Amino acid sequence: MPANKFNNYTNLGIGVGLRTAHYAHILNQAPKVDWFEIISENYMVSGGRPLEVLDCILDRYKVVQHGVAMYLGSPGPLDRDYMTKLKRLVERTKSPFVSDHLCWGSIDGNYTHDLLPLPYTKEAVRRVASKIKEAQDFLGVPVCIENVSSYAEFITSEMTEWQFISDVVELADCGMLLDVNNVYVSSRNNEFEPRDFLENIPHERIAQLHIAGHSDNGDHVLDTHDHPVRSEVWQLYSEVIERIGSTSTLLEWDSNIPDFSEVHAEAIKASAFQLEVLQHA
Amino acid sequence: MPKRGHSKAFSSGLTGVQTLMEEIITRPLVEGGLNQLHHSGDEMSTVAARFIKPNSKLTSFQRLEIYNQQYWYRLIDSLREDFPGLQAYLGEEVFELVVTGYLEEHKSSSYTLRNLGSGLANFLLSNQLPTKSKSKLGSQIAAFEWSDVIAFDEEFVEPVTQKDIEKPGFINTSLRLQPYISVLKLDYAVDSFIAKVKDLDITESxxxxxxxxxxxxxxTYCVVHRVDNVVHYKRVDSFAFELLQIFKGGCSINALGERLSSFANNYDDAQIAAQISNNFSLWTKLQWLYIDPEQGQEK
Structure with missing residues (x-):
């Protein structure tokens, strides 16, 4: 959906993930970009270069925060220190909403720094939904959750991934960041039909889309963000746009990062796909 | 102790599954892959099959192994990025052994990878294997590179101003060194070494x-600090080092003489006053000192 309560009624266009490799180009050349997505944790620091750069970016561009460490599915309460710093950053960036992953990554104070999949159980639905509600209340902006790439499934799962996501977002009354590449990666690894996933999630709750490249290792696919977007993922992206309409889209490129112009050119292909789909609608 | 093949059944509840998964994926890699044996004595493939579904191409063990590998690749890469000097000094193979040992003993306790290497210098000092002869220097390199991390993004507090200095009673005001500044006493010229490493083709070396x-x-006495958000290294003499160490813990100008007493035996009062005055003037210009908000004026 173009603009809804889950993205604070914004449709920002086509964005690019802000990466340090591109700082100099962006600050010196001021390229025309609809918006940037920042990894929240990179700017939850006390001072120095990261915040200086962020303030320059904020002077010129719209910024949306995307996190990798809220760990909504981990046991125990939300990390108060983390949430306080996150809120401080939201106040600085004026991010219309924040997103993080439907995953876990820490236990007993130990952090894996990974986005680990959850068993798709009712217990997990209740745990995650409760934390999302708490996070939204605390932050004062909508929280959207992203489907992760997964390489394994749990024997204890009681439902499909799309049913799990639907139950979580309904119970938490939150939005969804649909990562189209992650759907593809998980579909290959977990052997499901990606269109089943895309048909059965609550479309009205989609606040933003992610696209990225992956690495195909034959017997499994890794979500590496080190390639252009693959044609299979663009195909799925077009089908999503056909279903939900023009939606804020973000390209992630995190490894083997090329020049900014190349990354941006890859991102704005999404505009062409959106245009093509909507012209035929 | 459980017998081989008869380990205690894990709790299949959500937290039980997560506990088991975290314990397995954080175990050090064996020959680049997941350890074949679980610590219970069971085959890892048997343990994996208890909670991970196989698919048509990969076994439960292989699917779990992907997470095990990703964990170690990610964390070691992060330390490689923050400690290029230590890696250049130890070589890739020893570096990997050292950081694997470090991470095995010190799992990450922070949500951010930025803090991952905070204990590496101490670990090197207290763990001499496999680099017994190199552990002291390795520790100093690691301490220096950790200071680099701190200098990059730690807090800048509003510094002491000329107006503060002119206030009555200022000499009794407790001052502190900025949180982003580290003061290091090194047996080696680690600062020049790190500067050189940054210019090197690491892969070749x-x-x-x-x-x-x-x-x-x-x-070498060295201060790791930043100017205009760029990290710099500045050598100081032993007197300045002592003064900065004292300010790190908080001290007023008036109390400096007493705190310096054991160090400054070889200096007369005029020399001490000149050292304090000259250094204080420079550090004020560099904005290195701030008024300790917790202590304010000392009695």
Missing amino acids: LSDEKKRPSPAKRL
């Missing part, structure tokens, strides 16, 4: 032991 750089042995 790592592959050839003869090309691997090593710091020169020289007692």
Whole structure:
């Protein structure tokens, strides 16, 4: 959906993930970009270069925060220190909403720094939904959750991934960041039909889309963000746009990062796909 | 102790599954892959099959192994990025052994990878294997590179101003060194070494032991700080080092003389006053000192 309560009624266009490799180009050349997505944790620091750069970016561009460490599915309460710093950053960036992953990554104070999949159980639905509600209340902006790439499934799962996501977002009354590449990666690894996933999630709750490249290792696919977007993922992206309409889209490129112009050119292909789909609608 | 093949059944509840998964994926890799044996004595493939579904291409063990590998690749890469000098000094193979041992003993306790290397210098000092002869220098390199991390993004507090200095009673005001500044006493010229490493083609030096750089042995007092958000290294003399160490813990100008007493035996009062005055003037310009908000004025 173009603009809804889950993205604070914004449709920002086509964005690019802000990466340090591109700082100099962006600050010196001021390229025309609809918006940037920042990894929240990179700017939850006390001072120095990261915040200086962020303030320059904020002077010129719209910024949306995307996190990798809220760990909504981990046991125990939300990390108060983390949430306080996150809120401080939201106040600085004026991010219309924040997103993080439907995953876990820490236990007993130990952090894996990974986005680990959850068993798709009712217990997990209740745990995650409760934390999302708490996070939204605390932050004062909508929280959207992203489907992760997964390489394994749990024997204890009681439902499909799309049913799990639907139950979580309904119970938490939150939005969804649909990562189209992650759907593809998980579909290959977990052997499901990606269109089943895309048909059965609550479309009205989609606040933003992610696209990225992956690495195909034959017997499994890794979500590496080190390639252009693959044609299979663009195909799925077009089908999503056909279903939900023009939606804020973000390209992630995190490894083997090329020049900014190349990354941006890859991102704005999404505009062409959106245009093509909507012209035929 | 559970017998082989008869380990205690894990709790299949959500937290039980997560506990088991975290315990397995954080175990060090064996020959680049997941350890074949679980610590319970069971085959890892048996343990994996208890909670991970196989698919048509991969077994439960292989699917779990992907997470195990990703964990170690990610964390070691992060330390590689923050400690290029230590890697250049130890070589890639020893570096990996050291950081694997470190991470095995010190799992990450922070949500951010930025803090991952905070204990590496102490670990090197207290764990001499497999680099017994190199552990002291390795520890100093690690401490220096950790200071680099701190200098990059730690807090800048509003510094002491000329107006503060002119206030009555200022000499009794407790002052502190900025949180982003580290003061190091090194047995080697680690600062020059790190500067050199940053200019090197690390890949080339790592592959050839003869090309691997090593710091020169020289007692060095160094401050790692930043100017305009760029990290700098500044050498100081032993007197300035002592003063900065004192300010790190908080001290007023008036109390400096007493705190310096054991160090300054070889200086007369005029020399001490000149040292304090000259250094204080420079550090004020550099904005290195701030008024300790917790202590304010000392009695």
